[in-house]
Amino acid sequence: MPTEVALLESHALRVERMGRVDALDKVKSLVMLPDGIHVRTDDVARYFEVSTEVIKKVTQRHRAEVEENGLRLLRGSELRIFHRDMVSLWGGEGSGSYPQAATQLTLYTRRTVLNVAMLLRDSDIARCVRTYLLDAEEDLRASIASLDQRVTRVEGCLVGVGSALQELGPVLSRMSHRLDVLDRKLDVTHQVVGAISLRLTDVSQDIVRLDARMDDFARHLKDLSRSRHS
Template sequence: MRDEYVFKDSVLERVKALPVLAGTLEVTVEMSANFYEVPVDTVKAILRRHRSEFNEYGETRVLRGGELAKLRCWVHDAPTMQKTSVLTLISRRGLLRIGMLLTESEVARSVRSYLLNVEQIASKEQRAWSMEREVSKRERRRLTDAVQAFGDGNPFVYANYTNLVYRVLFDTDAPGLRKLYGLDPDDNIRDAFSTEDLRNVVDVETAISSLLRLGYGYQEIRDELLGRSANFRRDAA
């Protein structure tokens, strides 16, 4: 299954911005760890355990001596590269294969969900919606982590921030949206959103996460976002 999907490496950029080394289409082990938001040792372990699989398709290569010196001439902003005498580079296909092997990565889960589910949908609009849905799930996890780490301990804090997102974008709360879309209590509200709505939700949740980490309290965040609500509404329904 990995061999079947590994050629669809364009999915990587749909899930998250993908950095590459200047003059190549490759990434270092450190860059791949940053992309999937896991420790460097985790990526090294995957490459070691599945070495034959990566080698079979030429998805990694090791630079030494003159080849490494040549690459250093192109790339000046990677201190790790300047110090090492051996450097492992991973192709885009190799980076995608890592995502299919990782078990503890939200980014990797989004990549796999896209490959296994979204690619089977014929409609271009449905593919776009499904991709945004995967991204919104990951960003929602970031928000809940930020609330847990920096929130004020209010037992209703998660519901408060969720309703704040909806208030900023739609001038209503979760019950109001359920009524608007005719949803049952067990239905997920976000499944009713358009692609653009999902993008807007991600923007607001990202803003809340950032403000929480800067030490803002709920009331300050509420006042800040409601005062700037027009900036977040890009054709929100």
């Protein structure tokens, strides 16, 4: 795990952690301009509880790096447009509530402020931000290691399951064969039951016909009896 000194000295290590802007608000609330995107040098100095000169010196020494991470210097028409937009966003508090730079304005994004936190040596707030970054990375490494261990245990269990399935293979094959035999026997049984059902249907029809003939015979006997008495 890299140390705080390594983070101060290594540009590559800072680049790796540049996306963790959430670290800023974990340590202290960063008050943004009305656009919710930018802060000024004074705002950055208040956040780190240092003078504006300290912030200016850090950005001057690492100008290329902080510009890569969002530092902007506004002048002329670009500055006037920015002020106009900020006054509009400031809303009901009035244009006089928003402080306007006379000739130029340096702007920082959250990413730029995080960059400064990884460069600024003489600030307790900056140290806290660096500590949070390093601790969060250590927690992530521990979580990954724990996950690796769980995956390893699961893989071990799966190896045992694979061996058990190999042993069950012949048993399952015999069971499958027996089930096939039972299916064939059931088919034959269904055929026999079907044939018996047909035979029973024929017998039922024969009984109906026999009942009809018995009725005819009974009527015939009645007719004979009447004729004898008459």
